[in-house]
Amino acid sequence: MTDSTIAIRTATETDWDAVALLDAHAFGFHPTDEDMAFTRRFARTEDVILATDDDRPVAVVMHFAMRITVPGGTQLDLPGVSWVSVAPTHRRRGILRALFTEQHRRFVAAGAPLSILTATEATIYGRFGYGPATSELTVSVDRRSARIRDTAADPGGVALVPPAAARPALPGIYDRWQARTPGALARPQVYWDRMFADLEHRRDDASALFYLVHADGYAAYRRKHTPDGMVAVVDDLVAATDESYAALWRVLAGMDLMREIRVDQAADDPLPWLLTDARLPRVTSRDDAVWVRIMDVPAALTARTFAVDLDVTLEVNDPFLDAGGTFSLRVVDGRATATRTDAPPQARLDLDVLGSLYLGGHRARSFARAGRLWTSDEAVLDRLDLAFRADREPFAGWHF
Numbered sequence: 520m521t522d523s524t525i526a527i528r529t530a531t532e533t534d535w536d537a538v539a540l541l542d543a544h545a546f547g548f549h550p551t552d553e554d555m556a557f558t559r560r561f562a563r564t565e566d567v568i569l570a571t572d573d574d575r576p577v578a579v580v581m582h583f584a585m586r587i588t589v590p591g592g593t594q595l596d597l598p599g600v601s602w603v604s605v606a607p608t609h610r611r612r613g614i615l616r617a618l619f620t621e622q623h624r625r626f627v628a629a630g631a632p633l634s635i636l637t638a639t640e641a642t643i644y645g646r647f648g649y650g651p652a653t654s655e656l657t658v659s660v661d662r663r664s665a666r667i668r669d670t671a672a673d674p675g676g677v678a679l680v681p682p683a684a685a686r687p688a689l690p691g692i693y694d695r696w697q698a699r700t701p702g703a704l705a706r707p708q709v710y711w712d713r714m715f716a717d718l719e720h721r722r723d724d725a726s727a728l729f730y731l732v733h734a735d736g737y738a739a740y741r742r743k744h745t746p747d748g749m750v751a752v753v754d755d756l757v758a759a760t761d762e763s764y765a766a767l768w769r770v771l772a773g774m775d776l777m778r779e780i781r782v783d784q785a786a787d788d789p790l791p792w793l794l795t796d797a798r799l800p801r802v803t804s805r806d807d808a809v810w811v812r813i814m815d816v817p818a819a820l821t822a823r824t825f826a827v828d829l830d831v832t833l834e835v836n837d838p839f840l841d842a843g844g845t846f847s848l849r850v851v852d853g854r855a856t857a858t859r860t861d862a863p864p865q866a867r868l869d870l871d872v873l874g875s876l877y878l879g880g881h882r883a884r885s886f887a888r889a890g891r892l893w894t895s896d897e898a899v900l901d902r903l904d905l906a907f908r909a910d911r912e913p914f915a916g917w918h919f
């Protein structure tokens with residue numbers, strides 16, 4: 520950074536109005552008192568870092584204390600970077616880089632195995648070692664033609680439940696789903712408080728939430744009027760078992776006055792295979808959700824399980840900090856050991872690529888085809904491609 524009037528410091532309680540103003544300009548919305556109350560319950564003030572120009576805040580980064588499930592079911596505590604903004608008066612002079620340097624220095628000191636974020640633009644974070652690791656498909660179903668196959672599970676057990684009765688039931692179901700889903704993020708109490716507050720300005724011109732609840736799953740949806748008819752916009756569809764998923768879709772498919780159902784899903788969602796017409800779920804968009812930066816390569820690799828045995832030397836290049844190096848990765852019966860080594864590498868990749876592979880949502884072979892993963896031979900690539908896969912597609916569960 521060239522500008523000597525810029526200083527980096529931890530925020531204090533009196534800085535929150537300035538943080539709100541910065542993010543209002545950065546993201547083009549006016550945070551309400553409720554939005555700020557949510558953020559202040561979720562972020563500790565000491566985890567907010569500011570850049571100031573002549574003592575006036577001109578940029579901010581913060582992180583939340585989060586937890587993620589990795590392939591194999593281990594849950595890792597890790598920082599989730601959020602509310603990143605640099606005032607439009609001060610962009611492209613290295614302020615984000617300076618803030619990230621300080622913030623990630625703190626992550627290293629705290630021993631974080633990974634850090635995560637969700638990105639406004641896909642071009643910003645690769646240089647800092649973050650790779651897109653989970654995806655989200657927005658799907659539109661023409662409900663009028665939706666028929667569930669006779670052979671699909673039909674356990675029943677779904678009830679129409681008012682918000683007050685849904686509130687105690689949902690967190691436990693979500694926790695069970697989160698524990699079995701790679702990439703899934705634990706939800707803090709403040710998330711549920713905001714969801715059930717169901718504030719009007721967060722409804723996107725749709726109704727308040729309706730809840731369909733099964734012992735092992737639930738759907739929270741809104742009704743939206745459109746020129747083409749009524750749409751059920753599903754905000755949250757969580758099933759801890761396949762039976763509850765089928766039971767919920769039998770109810771959603773039976774909502775006679777709804778022309779369309781909209782829902783966000785993982786890429787391997789079984790909905791097409793439950794329906795008599797597998798073409799009905801139309802993917803209207805596909806977006807990256809969680810981006811992963813591996814802060815500690817051995818800690819991260821030993822935390823997850825792998826699909827096949829491996830014995831490979833990986834050279835990882837970290838363009839931002841010094842998490843990279845050459846590592847011997849050995850997997851036996853799914854469990855890995857990872858140690859630094861001087862042996863010649865059999866595979867070479869940047870840290871953001873390792874982040875993209877880590878949760879099993881992207882294939883080593885795709886990165887190799889793009890020239891972003893080198894292997895000494897085809898057999899190494901084959902093993903890496905198989906080993907990093909997970910038993911289901913990673914899915915975040917919510918945005919932060």
Ligand SMILES: CC(=O)SCCNC(=O)CCNC(=O)[C@H](O)C(C)(C)COP(=O)(O)OP(=O)(O)OC[C@H]1O[C@@H](n2cnc3c(N)ncnc32)[C@H](O)[C@@H]1OP(=O)(O)O
Nearest residue numbers: 545601602603604605610611612613614615616636639642
């Ligand atoms: C996790 C989250 O919160 S995502 C939200 C991110 N924030 C936003 O989208 C809000 C609007 N944008 C902004 O506030 C700013 O433009 C920021 C935060 C994205 C970038 O801040 P700046 O201070 O301008 O970035 P800085 O000058 O430190 O640039 C660092 C590097 O990133 C690059 N970069 C910065 N912004 C962008 C961008 N939008 N697209 C592509 N590259 C970018 C710079 O070219 C620079 O590259 P280099 O160091 O390799 O030469």
